[in-house]
Amino acid sequence: MAEDLKFTINNKVEISWDDGYYKSNIENVDDKFICISIPIKEGQYIPLRKFEQVEVIYYQGSDIYKFYTTVVDRKVDVIPIIVLAFPKEVFKVQRRKFVRVPIVCTMEYSKLENKTQNIVKAIMVDLSGGGMRIKLSNDQLSIGNLIKAYIPVGDDNVEVKGEVVRVEKDDPNKMNIYGINFLDLDDKNREKIIRFIFQIMRDQMKKGTTN
Template identity: 40%
Template sequence: MIKVDFAINKKLEILFDEKYYNTNIQDLTEDYIEISIPMSAGQYVPLSKGTIIDVIYYEEENLYTFKSSIIGRKFENIPILIISKPMEIKKIQRRKYVRVPLINTAKYKNLKNQPRTKPSTIDKSEYLKAVLVDLSGGGMKVRVSEEIKTNDFILVDLTVNNENILIVGQAKRIVKDDQGRFLCGLSFESLDGITQEKIIRYIFQLMREQMKKN
């Protein structure tokens, strides 16, 4: 079994009624974990004793998922929910490199050897269509019709939670498929922290949605 060093004040997310709710660890014993009762729209989420919940635990850049059950409640300055410690834990790889498959439309411009080209100088008509095949905090895979060469810098315009984000990636691996299209693995070489965090949050959102389906 994977061992996890649970710690007070660390973040958790619990799945209840098809939704994830934020909470954190308030106290620990050998047998159970005490967490703050999650809230929704100003009301405590109605979790009753014996309810089985799915939990995501955040530890540095790693994620762990496990099932737990509600043992009870108590009040110590704030309402506390007592949940059982997990019998089985699954580890999700370091979050920067978690790669989530998806099929989304995107636009791109091949900057070739000029990665510092300002997007504002590019006319919208210069963008070509692409299909986003997968995404991680460190790179993405796109399918395009135009030939791209290894080490070309590609400016990709993609939509993340209804927000358009422009990212420059360098082509590291290119495979031509049977239909003459090019599947390109792009590596983010100079992604700013704010944009990367937006992508990581989006990836976690997609992962949670996939977990619910499974």
């Protein structure tokens, strides 16, 4: 069990499902079970059944935890609730050291020290909760440069401030790969990025099982 973890009534949880993450709250907890409200997303509920295995994301303050468990029961106690078995293992997700996932897509950025704020397109090659790597065809950035980046996250664009901390040569393609650390990223946008990463990981795992 992760250190300093307490499952608290009214704290948020999310259930990972085929089409994303469904929100819920903890309604009751003891040393054997965790009772949650019916998970919901955009007005739709998950039809969880007894003995079904689920992946759960749990929020405690500014910390994020992840665990796997089984649906024990469904019942009505003032409101309809799902009874989950108390998890045997819980993993703490390090926000700034969050697992990095490969993702190739076009993104845009501008140098903060550039008063004209020219928008430049780049290729993002991976993403984490604390940074990303982008690929460019020339030496447009240097270590220490500050940028404003617009990251495509699902149907949204998340605006982040970043600092170039590494430069790698991609000789076969005559391009540079720049490591960017996010700066002053607020919790709301970090949550968006982390949820997006979870979804990518889930999609990749599903593809792996069907190949």
